[in-house]
Amino acid sequence: MLSFISSSSLARLAVLILTLPICVLGIEVYCHFSVRYGATTYYFLKNAAFSDPTNAVFGDSHVMATSRIPGFSFYGWAGEQPEELNTLVHYLYDATKPGKIILQADPQWLGKYHQTREKFVTRRNLISRRFPSVLSSAYYWETLRPNLVASSYDVAQQFISSAFADEISPLRLRAMKRWAELYDSHPDFNWTWLPADERADLTQLRVSEQNPRADFVTSTSATEFEEAISRLVARGATICLFRTPVTQEYLQMTASIPDSHFAEFDHYIHEIAHRFNLRYVDFSALPRTFDDSAFANSDHLLDRESSAVWPLVARACFDG
Known part of the structure; x- marks a missing residue:
């Protein structure tokens, strides 16, 4: 028995x-x-885990995670912060030697709108590159049950949150909703479709959000940004800093808004380039015209424009 x-x-x-x-x-x-894992959050994590980071482009929503330069991986996340950049640099290059690196050099890295944003690119959310299973990511585990039961859990970032909507004027909110409706429903949409007054209003909002905070030079975010660059340099990377395109109206407003710190950031990023002996490329130096019809909003190129511009950036960075 x-x-x-x-x-x-x-x-x-x-x-x-x-x-x-x-x-x-x-x-x-x-x-x-599963289609439940088609959101950009999961795509970003899988791209970071399973792509070759030797030659790479880093930044925020101007970069995202779809490669637009042959032989380069793109590691950009909407609203990415310097702390997240530094986390990515350690994650990708602690065991891999970097080659050619393009780093977005925009003022919004240290913009005011980051102060209340939750960080997504964290060690616990990233998929282990040593044991590359998505189940090594806390984010996958935490969203597994809602996805398995096909819940209405929404992982996509909303263009306008209700909390943010309470802080802006009804006229500006209408302009934002009008932009979103046009952008979502018309594949040939560009920034000129909006009336000039609405473009100006939304541009002013964008510039104010991305204005570097007053103490940015001594902030922990700036320290993290510089640590990421320092580590890449120490690991042997060839780094190029690139200022991504914005509209002319955006540029003009950076000098006219109250308490502007854009000029201070320009000095800061050039000092970084000098200190680490890095090439700096401004979008205005590229052999391409950037009028309003090239943009989706005041600081984001249309998808087709991005595909044409990034190879030009690579040539300006590494072939000159």
């Missing part, structure tokens, strides 16, 4: 041992191929 019980227990244990890896594999496959 004891022998029978022992054999039965061993059989159940064997089934459990065999079933567990099958379940884990099933979950892994589900997380890779």
Whole structure:
């Protein structure tokens, strides 16, 4: 009898041992191929884990995670902060030697609108590159159950949050909603579709949000930004700083808004380039015209324009 019980227990244990890896594999496959994992959050994490970071472009929503330069991986996240950049640099290059690196050199790295933003690119959310299973990411685990039950859990960032809407005027809110409706419903939309007064209003809002905060030079964010660059340099990277395109109206407003720190940032980023002996490329130096019809809003190029511009950036950075 004891022998029978022992054999039965061993059989159940064997089934459990065999079933567990099958379940884990099933979950892994589900997380890779289910439409519930099609959001940009998951794409960014998988791109960071499974792409070759040797030659790379880093930044925020002007970069995103779709490569637009042959041989380069893109590691950009909407609203990415210097702390997240530094986390990525350690994550990608602690075990990999960097080659050619293009780093977005825009003032919004240290903009006011980051002060209340939650960080997404964290060690716990990133997928382990040593054991590259999506289940090593806390973000995947935390969203697994809602996705499995096909809940209405929304992982996409909203263009206008209700809290933010309370802080802006009804006229400006209408302009923002009008932009969103046009952008979403017309594949050939560009910035000139909005009336000049609405473009000016939304540009002023954007410039005010991205205005570097008063203490940015001595902030922990600036320290993290410089640490990321220092580590890349120490690891042997060839780094190019690139100022991404904005409209002429955006540029003009950076000098006219109250308490502007854009000029201070320009001095800061050039000092960084000098200190680390890095090439700095401004979008105005590229062989391309950037009128309003090239933009989706005051500081984001249309997708087709981005695809044409980034190879020009690579040539300006590394072939000159």
